Amino acid sequence: MRILTGIQPSGALHLGNYFGAMLPAIQLQEQGDAFYFVANYHSMTSLADPVARRKYTLDVALDFLACGLDPARCVFWKQSDTPEHTELAWLLSTVTPMGLLERCHSYKDKVAKLADGDAGAVNHGLFAYPVLMAADILLYDSNVVPVGKDQKQHLEVTRDIAIKFNNTYGNVFVVPEPRIREEVAVVPGLDGQKMSKSYGNTIEIFAEEKAIRKKIMGIVMDSRAVADPKPDAEKNLAVQLLRLVADAATARESEEKLRAGGFGYGDLKKALFENYWNYFAAARARRAELAADPAHIEAVLKDGAEKARVVARRTLARAKAACGLD
Ligand code: ADP
Ligand code: TRP
Numbered sequence: 139m140r141i142l143t144g145i146q147p148s149g150a151l152h153l154g155n156y157f158g159a160m161l162p163a164i165q166l167q168e169q170g171d172a173f174y175f176v177a178n179y180h181s182m183t184s185l186a187d188p189v190a191r192r193k194y195t196l197d198v199a200l201d202f203l204a205c206g207l208d209p210a211r212c213v214f215w216k217q218s219d220t221p222e223h224t225e226l227a228w229l230l231s232t233v234t235p236m237g238l239l240e241r242c243h244s245y246k247d248k249v250a251k252l253a254d255g256d257a258g259a260v261n262h263g264l265f266a267y268p269v270l271m272a273a274d275i276l277l278y279d280s281n282v283v284p285v286g287k288d289q290k291q292h293l294e295v296t297r298d299i300a301i302k303f304n305n306t307y308g309n310v311f312v313v314p315e316p317r318i319r320e321e322v323a324v325v326p327g328l329d330g331q332k333m334s335k336s337y338g339n340t341i342e343i344f345a346e347e348k349a350i351r352k353k354i355m356g357i358v359m360d361s362r363a364v365a366d367p368k369p370d371a372e373k374n375l376a377v378q379l380l381r382l383v384a385d386a387a388t389a390r391e392s393e394e395k396l397r398a399g400g401f402g403y404g405d406l407k408k409a410l411f412e413n414y415w416n417y418f419a420a421a422r423a424r425r426a427e428l429a430a431d432p433a434h435i436e437a438v439l440k441d442g443a444e445k446a447r448v449v450a451r452r453t454l455a456r457a458k459a460a461c462g463l464d
Pocket of ligand 2: 142143144145146177180270271274275283284285289292
């Protein structure tokens with residue numbers, strides 16, 4: 139089984155990234171042949187700052203390694219060290235119907251957000267991004283692609299492109315399967331919307347204690363009195379987040395206390411902060427150690443790129459030959 143996923147270096151990683159992408163990826167590295175990369179080409183569709191890109195790329199690598207990614211068990215590298223992705227993307231783009239990309243929610247959402255401001259900010263890369271993502275996946279004959287629910291449509295596009303290419307040029311690509319973690323399909327952010335860097339509603343995995351405490355204690359709740367029973371406790375945002383970072387009994391206890399009444403939101407938020415802080419304590423210590431030696435991280439990524447490139451070159455050659463480009 140070949141497992142592959144990419145993560146964009148576009149800002150500090152948060153609980154949504156962790157439960158939606160990192161944790162499933164880290165668990166899956168035990169179950170097959172895992173290929174994980176930092177999607178720095180993808181980040182260009184929304185970030186035009188080279189200094190930030192470099193920093194975020196290193197940060198993402200540190201975050202993954204600190205959280206348990208083991209370079210001895212998987213191939214871990216930077217996308218731009220395997221430029222075969224961009225060449226394959228071109229081949230794929232010639233069998234990709236425009237309508238398939240025009241229907242992509244993530245593209246439509248971004249265009250809608252930009253529409254009143256700056257229409258010039260809608261670049262072709264943003265539109266063509268699912269084709270590059272298809273190239274990322276197909277280049278490694280990936281069977282399983284662990285992602286959050288918001289990437290499901292991009293996976294469907296990848297499957298459509300693979301099938302179309304295979305029908306046009308012969309059986310070149312493996313058609314991959316998504317692997318969506320349904321129980322944490324969408325991690326809610328501080329405002330109750332999907333947690334996302336672009337909504338400014340995140341709880342980072344690794345940030346200063348004071349800043350995170352402030353964010354969590356600042357979660358806006360309803361105005362019911364402490365004494366009031368809260369029969370809808372399971373819908374409470376802090377309860378939902380607590381379920382992710384606390385053991386099941388602790389989360390259930392808070393939910394029941396809220397339901398019964400007499401348990402204040404302040405205490406609930408405090409419990410959330412403490413459980414969050416403990417959940418990442420070991421990873422935080424490991425990250426500090428890794429951050430002290432950036433040359434080691436560079437070496438890990440270079441080694442990963444060499445391994446990835448062997449596979450990428452082979453698949454690209456196969457695809458080019460099928461198209462008569464050999
Ligand atoms: P963001 O929305 O913060 O920009 P990305 O789009 O870079 O996050 O997502 C990176 C990975 O993390 C993707 O696989 C995505 O599905 C997952 N992910 C991001 N936010 C969430 C969330 N709130 N819940 C579950 N998974 C998420
Ligand atoms: N588009 C994904 C995201 O924004 C990142 C990504 C790029 C990816 N290429 C990929 C994920 C290939 C899985 C497989 O989260």
